[in-house]
Amino acid sequence: MVLLHGGPGLPDYLGELAPMVADLAPVYRYDQRGTGASPWEGRHSLERHVDDLAELVEHWGAAEVVLVGHSYGTDLAARFCLAHPGRASAVLLMCGPFVGDWRAPYRAERDRRMPARERERLGALESLPRRTEAQEVELLTLAWFTDHADPERGRARAARDAGRRRPVNWFMNAELGAAARADPLDARLDELRACLPQRTELLAGVADPRPVSALAALARRLDIPLIAIEAAGHEPWLEAPAAIRTHLRTFLRTALAQTGTAPASPVPGDGS
Template sequence: MTAAMIELDDGAQLRTWTTGSATPQTVPLVMVHGGPGVPDYLAPVAGIIDDLCLVHRYDQRGTGGSSWEGEHTIARHVQDLTLLLDAWGHDRVVLVGHSFGTNMASYFLLAHPERVAGLIQIAGPFLDPWREADRAAQRARRTDQQRARLDELDAIESRTDAEEIEYLTLSWFTDHADRARARDWALASARTLRPINYAMNSQLNAAKKADPLESHVDELREHLPPGTVIIGGAGDSRPADALRRLGTRLNCEVIIIPNAGHYPWLEAPDQFTAALRAAVKSQTQRGQLTGQRSPEPDAAGLSASSQAAAHR
């Protein structure tokens, strides 16, 4: 794995990772993590497919090892991804989004369809109506005591580290279908994905509401790359039917994995691996038919403008 800091047009630096290798037969793949406001967590997913193609990941600005300064808008984050593609030397890539990252991948497709050779969406995007079903599922998965404690922690203006971990665990364990392991998975995430950029979360969620994807479905369908796949979990608190409805509107394949939640690689690794690898094989090979910038980057996939950085 190669880690690097890439400087953007405004001086902000984004932390990136590259695995796999470039070949003349495949186009590269970029993973867009969710949140918003948490760092990248998709290394396990990259490990499933980085023997097939070059795979890039990055901490979005405002998270992890990337620059935290400034306001967060959809346009700025789309521009960040555009500049990363330029720095890596890629005209076109396959995008893999997860959770809120599926929204960002969709906004990028709307802005730059010519740069998207393929699209794989995991656990999203969820377009209205879906929120009430999600809230109902979360309520059902929490006890009265857990709901009361979550409300109590939410009301604390400045939580201690222990309180923040407890708050995130109670917030996130409902994402998982496996009730026996849900809390352990959420606790592990709460311990490793801090600090949360709550300002970024608020600003990007507000931006999403101001320019909802719901109003761009026809345009998305027009620009959708052939072979686009949406992969979801039947046990996600967010309703799988919302993904099916979107797939019908976009005329793309939707794969719903039984007994899996919002992170299907944890709960149904074999089924998720099969679905993801099939999609990646299809789309990276298909995208290559339309051409890539020449010359190719080196095996690390990094341009001369990239600056080496320490591993996370």
């Protein structure tokens, strides 16, 4: 299993997911180029990031690969399948990819969850040409706390993550964002449907400010199931860890069964 973190421009933050399934199969995580421990100077492209994933899978010697993408990581997983059909044996798309006109309802819901003074403060911080360390943490906290179902706990989680998911590669974020707008997945959904493995699912947090209706429409277009996690937002493993653990294990076990691969070791205490 390969975990693909979001951003773009953030270092890997999916360490809490790996132990949920590490007894079933090897789990790989990596910092995308230009983030965390993966330094990079130069231009970013979606093609380069897809090639990075392909080269890593080859390096790891993975005969069968199960992809789990979160947020922007779902876009990366989808584009990998387009470029390398048949290479992934199963794909779980968690809280993305969002296609169609989803940004306006997302911003409206985010603004509804955020007091007016904080909306003004967020806008002021975003407009600064340079930010101090404290201002960067404040900006990320404001930008992220509305992603959670519980706003108060979400604020604490966002403040914690704003301090440790650093530094943000804003240059990479801008370049890949522009690349995605120039080559949107929206225009390639029929092709993507043909390239996705049989075992492909979408998973959404019901309380994600990004419209779950957009993921429901995508699921219909791709003819894949959508699993909705109650009382969870954009990072559902933080607010519904038991539900996510159960689903990840079921998903991976089914994928292993379809490929005729046995789990790496006995599975203790998971109710099976």
